[in-house]
Amino acid sequence: MTSEVGKSNEEGVDGGRRHFLLVATTVTGIAGAALTAVPFLASWKPSARAQALGAPVEQDISKLESGSMVKVNWRGQAIFIVRRSPEMMKQLEDPALADRLRDPKSEQSEQPKYAKNDTRALKPEYLVLVGVCTHLGCAPLGRFNPADAELGADWPGGFYCPCHGSKFDLAGRVFKDVPAPTNLKVPPYRFVTDGVVQIGVDAEVA
Numbered sequence: 583m584t585s586e587v588g589k590s591n592e593e594g595v596d597g598g599r600r601h602f603l604l605v606a607t608t609v610t611g612i613a614g615a616a617l618t619a620v621p622f623l624a625s626w627k628p629s630a631r632a633q634a635l636g637a638p639v640e641q642d643i644s645k646l647e648s649g650s651m652v653k654v655n656w657r658g659q660a661i662f663i664v665r666r667s668p669e670m671m672k673q674l675e676d677p678a679l680a681d682r683l684r685d686p687k688s689e690q691s692e693q694p695k696y697a698k699n700d701t702r703a704l705k706p707e708y709l710v711l712v713g714v715c716t717h718l719g720c721a722p723l724g725r726f727n728p729a730d731a732e733l734g735a736d737w738p739g740g741f742y743c744p745c746h747g748s749k750f751d752l753a754g755r756v757f758k759d760v761p762a763p764t765n766l767k768v769p770p771y772r773f774v775t776d777g778v779v780q781i782g783v784d785a786e787v788a
């Protein structure tokens with residue numbers, strides 16, 4: 583009797599241990615799976631890698647000063663956003679400028695429909711360009727001041743590519759007699775608000 587009770591108690595103790603071990607193993611397994619899942623899930627976050635693959639990027643331009651430029655990275659390439667000053671706009675309106683450009687109407691150049699106009703922009707004040715020279719892919723420099731010492735008295739302001747000397751105006755349109763064949767590209771973009779531009783998503787224009 584006593585031994586039966588003792589046996590029963592031992593079984594109870596062993597059963598309790600087994601239950602404890604089973605629970606402990608299960609908890610450890612779940613914790614291990616969770617720890618393994620963290621880096622796995624992290625790899626799926628829309629991060630720099632996703633951005634490099636083409637996720638849209640947003641840029642706050644609310645504090646961008648008139649006449650200055652900010653660069654954003656989208657799909658591994660620089661995007662130039664320029665807030666054109668009234669003086670810059672005046673340069674673009676010069677009727678003599680079109681004669682100096684290879685493709686003034688952007689017929690052979692790459693841009694969304696809503697940027698195929700004289701300012702190559704959704705809003706004339708803001709120019710958005712892919713900052714990659716259409717000759718061999720160097721990075722053009724912003725040379726916004728007219729009559730730049732290096733670029734000559736008739737320089738109206740624009741972009742200059744130091745690799746082989748291509749020149750573009752303040753709408754990214756290529757000048758004649760330089761190696762670049764077409765205007766700088768305009769990426770798809772839209773204004774999320776007046777102060778935020780999103781690159782990589784087309785504007786909805788009627």
Ligand code: FES
Nearest residue numbers: 715717718743746
């Ligand atoms: S890469 Fe710009 S001029 Fe050649």
